[in-house]
Amino acid sequence: MYPEHLTIPMEKDLTDFGFEGLKTAEAVNELLSKKEGTVLVVVNSVCGCAAGNCRPGVKMAAQNAKLPDNMATVFAGVDKAAVDQARAFMLPYPPSSPSIALFKEGRLVHFLERHHIEGNTADAIAANLKMAFDKFC
DSSP states (O other), rough: OOOHHHHHHHHHHHHTTTTTEEOSSHHHHHTTTOSEEEEEEEEEEESHHHHIIIHHHHHHHSSSOOOOSEEEEEETTTHHHHHHHHHHHHTTTTSSSEEEEEEEEEEEEEEEEEHHHHSSSSSHHHHHHHHHHHOOO
C-alpha cells in the first residue's frame, strides 16, 4: 500500500476534474450496481503511464459532447477494498493498473487495460474514449 499522503495529488488530478473518488467497496457497489445510465471508472495508479497518458487522456475525453452519467475513480495501492470491488465488476479482465472501464446499464461495455494505456499517447486514449462515449452514452 502506498502512503496516502503521497498519492493525494494523483487522486486530486481526477477528483478536482469532477470524478468521484470511491474509497469503499460499498460506494463502488452502489454506483456500479445501477442498471440504468452510464458510468466511467478509472483505476488510478502511481505509475508513469497513469500520470503521462491515462489521467491526461481521461480528462481530455471528459470534454466530449457526450459523456457518461457518472465518472469515478479508485486508487490502486491505496483503497484496496474499493479497487477489489471495482475489479470484480470488470471481470473477465485481469487486474490492471491503470485501467479504464465504461459501464452501461450495469454492464461492462468498453475497457482499456494497462497495455492499451502504456506506450500510447494521451491523445490516442482520449480518442478511444470519445469513440466509446459517442457509441454508448
